[in-house]
Amino acid sequence: xxxxQREIEKQGIPTIGISIVRQxxxxxRPPRTVFLRWPFGHPLGEPFKTAQQRVVLAEALRAxxxxxxxxxxxxxxxxxxxxxYDDRDIQNILRVVxx
Amino acid sequence: MNIDRLKNxxxxxxxxxxxxxxxxxxxxxDPRQSLDVPWTPVTRALDRSTIAIVTTAGVHHKxxxxxxxxxxxxxxxxxxxxxxxxLSDLMITHDYYDxxxxxxxxxxVFPVERLREFEKQGLIGHVAGRHYSFxxxxxxxxxxxxxxxxxxxxxxxxxxxxxxxxLLTPG
Numbered sequence: 001x002x003x004x005q006r007e008i009e010k011q012g013i014p015t016i017g018i019s020i021v022r023q024x025x026x027x028x029r030p031p032r033t034v035f036l037r038w039p040f041g042h043p044l045g046e047p048f049k050t051a052q053q054r055v056v057l058a059e060a061l062r063a064x065x066x067x068x069x070x071x072x073x074x075x076x077x078x079x080x081x082x083x084x085y086d087d088r089d090i091q092n093i094l095r096v097v098x099x
Numbered sequence: 100m101n102i103d104r105l106k107n108x109x110x111x112x113x114x115x116x117x118x119x120x121x122x123x124x125x126x127x128x129d130p131r132q133s134l135d136v137p138w139t140p141v142t143r144a145l146d147r148s149t150i151a152i153v154t155t156a157g158v159h160h161k162x163x164x165x166x167x168x169x170x171x172x173x174x175x176x177x178x179x180x181x182x183x184x185x186l187s188d189l190m191i192t193h194d195y196y197d198x199x200x201x202x203x204x205x206x207x208v209f210p211v212e213r214l215r216e217f218e219k220q221g222l223i224g225h226v227a228g229r230h231y232s233f234x235x236x237x238x239x240x241x242x243x244x245x246x247x248x249x250x251x252x253x254x255x256x257x258x259x260x261x262x263x264x265x266l267l268t269p270g
Contacts, residue, residue, distance in 0.1 A: 001155040001233075001235060001267050001268075001269045002130075002267075003130075003237075003242070003245060003246055003250065004153060004155065004233060004245065004250045004253070004267065005153075005265075005267045006133070006136075006137050007137075007246060007250035007251050007254050008153065008250070008253070008254040008257060008265050008267075009137040009138065009139050010137040010251075010254070011251065011254035011255060011257075011258055012139050012258065013139060013254065013257055013258065013262060013263070013264070013265055014139045014140065014141045014263075014264055014265075015139075015264070015265045015266075015267060016264070016265075016266055016267070017266075017267035017268075017269075018266070018267070018268050018269065019269065020269060021125050021269075023125065024125075024128075024130055027129075027130045027131070027132050027133065028130050028133055029132075029133040029134075029135075029136045030136075030267070031136055031137055031138050031139075039114075039115045039116075039118050039121070040111070040114060040115050040121065040196040040197065040269075040270065041111075041115055041156070041196040041197050041198050041200060041201055041207070041208065041270055042200060042201075042207050042208075043207070043208060043268045043269055044206060044207045044208070044210050044213070044268070045207055046200065046207065047200045047201075047203040047204030047206075047207055048203070048204050050206075050212075050213065050216075053206055053207065053210055053213050054213050054216065054217075056210075057210050057213045057214070057217065057266075058217075058222075060266060061145060061150075061217075061222075061223070061264075061266075064141050064145075064264060065141060065145070070136035070137075070138040071136040090222070094145070094222060097144075097145045098144055098145075099144055099146060
């Protein structure tokens with residue numbers, strides 16, 4: 001995934017990747033990454049848990065504006081299946097995003 | 100189904116259920132260390148940006164040919180996902196991760212309905228009409244094809260579609 005991300009960024013489009021294997025991201029070094037220690041096949045979480053999926057999506061979009069150092073990885077704090085998600089968190093997560 | 104595919108599917112189920120076993124699987128793939136990092140600054144506000152997804156989760160339309168699961172080095176080709184078509188028309192071909200959950204709700208690997216909600220709420224500008232999908236697990240001789248041919252091809256297509264931001268999701 002990171003190799004594809006790098007090629008898109010090279011062509012002039014900013015990219016953000018969601019990673020579930022931190023060591024791949026460390027080696028391949030895509031420009032911007034949010035990392036979750038979650039199982040394969042679940043980068044946005046569990047089926048039909050829309051608040052969870054929206055929180056991860058918002059975190060990824062936030063990272064686009066927060067990451068200033070090329071190759072940075074943001075470790076997201078969410079534990080697998082041990083968090084409560086609320087749609088009200090979305091505005092807070094995206095608070096830093098410029099209008 | 101041949102024995103290799105059965106084996107890969109079994110391994111993918113086991114490592115999804117028991118993440119501690121995934122460490123060995125992860126260590127078996129050792130990507131080359133990159134030194135430089137490409138960089139394009141983000142200049143457009145999120146609520147005016149058009150966003151596309153590029154996934155390596157093996158998503159494709161049912162009438163598109165599936166990814167090649169017999170080649171041990173994977174498949175560097177891609178599929179164009181057209182959002183003008185119903186989401187029920189999408190499926191996943193990928194033996195290297197357990198997509199039973201993603202088969203129930205594609206948004207956990209390809210969060211297009213969540214992006215549509217963000218668009219409706221005005222959090223993002225637009226969801227792109229076309230998205231792109233690969234099968235992960237591309238190794239060996241297919242890496243040069245990916246890096247020199249298919250990945251730059253979709254990058255140019257995204258440019259032509261006036262996409263401002265690309266979100267990448269794995270399988």
